[in-house]
Amino acid sequence: MARTPIIIGNWKMHMLVGEALELARSVRNVLGGISGVEAGVAPPLTALHAVAKQEHDSKLIVAAQNCHFEAQGAFTGEVSVKMIADTGASHVIVGHSERRQIFGESDELVGKKVTAVLAGGLTPVLCIGETLAQREAKQTFDVVARQLQRGLAGVSANNAKRVIVAYEPVWAIGTGKVATTAQAQEVHAFLRGQLGEHYDAGVADAVRIQYGGSVKPDNVKGLMAQPDIDGALVGGASLNAESFVAILKYRQ
Numbered sequence: 001m002a003r004t005p006i007i008i009g010n011w012k013m014h015m016l017v018g019e020a021l022e023l024a025r026s027v028r029n030v031l032g033g034i035s036g037v038e039a040g041v042a043p044p045l046t047a048l049h050a051v052a053k054q055e056h057d058s059k060l061i062v063a064a065q066n067c068h069f070e071a072q073g074a075f076t077g078e079v080s081v082k083m084i085a086d087t088g089a090s091h092v093i094v095g096h097s098e099r100r101q102i103f104g105e106s107d108e109l110v111g112k113k114v115t116a117v118l119a120g121g122l123t124p125v126l127c128i129g130e131t132l133a134q135r136e137a138k139q140t141f142d143v144v145a146r147q148l149q150r151g152l153a154g155v156s157a158n159n160a161k162r163v164i165v166a167y168e169p170v171w172a173i174g175t176g177k178v179a180t181t182a183q184a185q186e187v188h189a190f191l192r193g194q195l196g197e198h199y200d201a202g203v204a205d206a207v208r209i210q211y212g213g214s215v216k217p218d219n220v221k222g223l224m225a226q227p228d229i230d231g232a233l234v235g236g237a238s239l240n241a242e243s244f245v246a247i248l249k250y251r252q
């Protein structure tokens with residue numbers, strides 16, 4: 001099955017509302033000339049509604065960067081999946097390594113969020129990846145297998161097909177150190193194998209696995225040429241229309 005590649009810009013804690021609207025507009029304006037790839041942006045929560053509203057009729061996907069797993073209640077500062085859906089956003093990044101490392105999110109918590117996003121009818125982007133210490137201790141496969149399994153705990157095969165997985169080696173995020181295409185492909189192929197084992201060949205074949213970690217215009221082409229790399233989650237290089245559009249045009 002041909003998987004349509006998907007490239008999402010994760011703006012993290014950047015962009016005021018006006019800046020976000022302008023950047024989203026600049027990206028959307030070029031999408032007509034780019035085929036065969038889905039494009040998305042993940043604005044900060046304060047700009048999510050405005051960007052989703054502006055892009056309501058466009059091809060640009062709008063994603064939230066996080067959510068809470070409960071539907072409602074006394075959870076000061078948190079935002080439910082229903083609230084995110086209410087903004088018009090369609091995707092939710094879950095378990096980004098910054099959430100795991102800085103805010104202490106566990107594999108189990110991330111799994112609950114994935115379940116909540118699917119139950120709310122939105123698409124989760126489940127982020128997983130090993131730290132440098134784990135890679136050096138040769139634990140990469142154990143770590144990503146565990147994160148994948150717990151992230152998808154209780155998710156049916158049908159729902160699993162809707163999940164986007166983002167493999168983001170922590171040592172490559174924001175460091176300028178991109179994994180080599182061979183390092184990335186090796187882990188992506190392993191993850192697809194895991195999906196085949198936990199579910200079946202149909203799920204393994206359907207799930208898109210993005211690579212993330214210092215993706216730039218000059219390295220995206222090599223990464224996207226790998227058979228198991230189906231897109232990118234882009235941080236720093238997505239904050240500027242020129243570099244993000246250059247990434248989206250990786251085929252041209």
Ligand code: PGA
Nearest residue numbers: 173174213214234235236
């Ligand atoms: P980076 O971030 O492209 O700045 O390395 C990627 C990410 O954190 O999703």
